[in-house]
Amino acid sequence: xxxxxxIALLLACAALACTAPAEARWPLKRFALGLTDSPGGAAxxxxxxxxxxxxxxxxGGVNTGEGWxxxxxxxxxxxxxxxxxxxxxVVPVFSYYMIRRSLPGRDDGDEARAVLSNLRNGATxxxxxxxLRLFLERAARFRSTSVVLQxxxxxxxxxxxxxxxxxxxxxxxxxxxxxxxxxxQVVRLRDQVAPNVILAWHLxxxxxxxxxxxxxxSLKRSAALGRRAARFYRSLHASFDVTFTxxxxxxxxxxxxxxxxxxxxxxxxxxxRRAVRFLSGYSRSAGQRVVIWQIPVGNTLMRAMNDxxxxxxxxxxxxxxxxGRSPRRHLRSLxxxxVVALLFGGxxxxxxxxxxxxxxxxxxxxxxxxxxxxxxRADDDGGYFxxxxxxLRGRLRSMRIR
Numbered sequence: 001x002x003x004x005x006x007i008a009l010l011l012a013c014a015a016l017a018c019t020a021p022a023e024a025r026w027p028l029k030r031f032a033l034g035l036t037d038s039p040g041g042a043a044x045x046x047x048x049x050x051x052x053x054x055x056x057x058x059x060g061g062v063n064t065g066e067g068w069x070x071x072x073x074x075x076x077x078x079x080x081x082x083x084x085x086x087x088x089x090v091v092p093v094f095s096y097y098m099i100r101r102s103l104p105g106r107d108d109g110d111e112a113r114a115v116l117s118n119l120r121n122g123a124t125x126x127x128x129x130x131x132l133r134l135f136l137e138r139a140a141r142f143r144s145t146s147v148v149l150q151x152x153x154x155x156x157x158x159x160x161x162x163x164x165x166x167x168x169x170x171x172x173x174x175x176x177x178x179x180x181x182x183x184x185q186v187v188r189l190r191d192q193v194a195p196n197v198i199l200a201w202h203l204x205x206x207x208x209x210x211x212x213x214x215x216x217x218s219l220k221r222s223a224a225l226g227r228r229a230a231r232f233y234r235s236l237h238a239s240f241d242v243t244f245t246x247x248x249x250x251x252x253x254x255x256x257x258x259x260x261x262x263x264x265x266x267x268x269x270x271x272x273r274r275a276v277r278f279l280s281g282y283s284r285s286a287g288q289r290v291v292i293w294q295i296p297v298g299n300t301l302m303r304a305m306n307d308x309x310x311x312x313x314x315x316x317x318x319x320x321x322x323x324g325r326s327p328r329r330h331l332r333s334l335x336x337x338x339v340v341a342l343l344f345g346g347x348x349x350x351x352x353x354x355x356x357x358x359x360x361x362x363x364x365x366x367x368x369x370x371x372x373x374x375x376x377r378a379d380d381d382g383g384y385f386x387x388x389x390x391x392l393r394g395r396l397r398s399m400r401i402r
Contacts, residue, residue, distance in 0.1 A: 004059065005163065023384075026241065027079075027090065027146035027198065028052055028053075028192045030093070030396060030397060030398075031131050031335055031341065031399035032340070032396065033051050033321075033342050033344070033392070034054055035054060035055075036345025039080055041056060042090055042148050045090060049084050049222055049393060050115070050386075050389035052340060053093050053148070054085060055148075055150075055345070056081055056094055058078075058135065060101055061100075061106055062099075062124070063102055063127040066102075067098060075135065078135060078138035081094075082138075086145045086332075091147075092147055093150065093343065094147070094149050094150065096152055097154075099128060099152055099155050100114060102119065105117050105118040112155070115155050115159075116159070116162055118176050119159070120172055121174055122174040125174040126175055127398070128254055132189060136189055136193040136197060137193055139194045140195075140196065144196070147197050148198045149200060151186060151201065153204075153293075154204060156204065158204075158274075159171045159207075160208065162243060166228055166232045168183070168232055169231065169235060178318075187238045187380070197238045198232075198241045200242045200287075201244070202243070203233070203290070205275070207229060208210055212271070215379060219273060219277045222277040226278040226280065227282065229286075230283075233282075234286060234341035242289050243290050244291045245293065246277065246293050250296060250346060251298035251312035251351050252266045253305075254298075254312040255353075258392055263367040276334060283337060283338025284338065287341045287402070290340065291339070292339045292343065294345055296316050297317060298313045298346050299313065299382050299385075300313050302375060302376075302381060302384050303363075303364045304364065304380060304381060305352070306366070306371075310351075311352060311381075313369070320387040321389065331369055332369065354385040355379055362375045370402065
């Protein structure tokens with residue numbers, strides 16, 4: 001390109017507050033693993049080996065007096081979390097989950113109705129936008145550090161279900177007109193206040209009204225549902241940097257013993273094939289890389305996993321990270337589908353933690369279902385997740401993302 005044309009392009013870009021394309025904004029060059037991690041845990045997480053990201057919820061509602069901005073004075077909770085992450089050399093990720101617990105919808109037992117009614121409330125949305133700006137102002141203090149912000153898990157899924165013909169413009173939002181107006185305002189605020197923040201949109205697998213975890217669509221249909229989800233995302237006309245999604249927010253054992261679910265709580269090989277096909281259809285159609293987030297940490301191998309509180313069984317870690325050829329093949333299939341990272345952690349109290357959340361030390365109760373391996377450490381999963389993450393470090397270093 002001639003120098004004069006390049007200068008003109010750069011000036012035009014500056015005038016329009018252009019940002020780097022999504023491909024350039026994801027902070028890691030190789031497939032990565034991460035884990036939910038509370039403040040104060042960054043250095044320990046780094047020492048455990050194999051983990052490049054850590055995530056923390058920001059919750060409590062924007063107009064309740066209980067939101068994240070009150071946890072430390074003037075929102076400095078973010079400063080603490082980002083600062084210690086930067087010192088440890090891991091990427092901080094925040095899951096901004098505020099709209100559901102905001103007033104007036106927080107007391108509505110119908111989650112979808114609560115979210116959509118809050119979106120239509122002018123006072124709530126003014127408070128939401130101010131709260132988001134505060135987060136960006138805090139994150140902007142670390143301009144040389146990439147900070148990932150996952151914007152409102154579930155909200156986009158409920159909006160998709162309420163939309164007409166997968167068109168986000170049909171969903172009204174106070175102050176900004178509609179859902180595309182909100183998405184565009186989020187991107188605009190990020191560009192103006194905190195260019196170091198990487199914005200993540202959340203893809204809910206049930207937003208199309210066909211829940212992949214409860215239904216059994218064909219592989220062809222699963223890919224088509226992914227393309228429908230991409231059509232909804234594209235109708236926002238807002239360029240997020242990456243897409244987050246999830247398989248399940250609780251261990252299968254938790255769902256069965258605490259929530260009363262049946263055998264469908266356990267994922268089968270067919271369920272995973274459908275999920276990968278769905279993500280591939282979405283990623284290619286939306287032009288988005290994908291991070292799978294909040295993956296349950298339970299396993300079926302360690303004696304610590306006896307389906308008691310904090311020690312529930314699951315098979316997601318074994319499917320993705322276990323020893324042998326199959327997990328390696330599964331990681332490759334995820335990468336081909338556009339996935340660049342896996343973030344592990346339960347979405348509710350009592351789910352299995354790759355830490356000693358129950359403070360019960362090394363535990364080896366009587367085996368159930370053939371789980372005869374003794375604990376490797378005091379982690380509530382028997383240490384299996386951290387052991388597999390450490391063992392896979394070399395393989396992950398060879399998986400450059402596209």
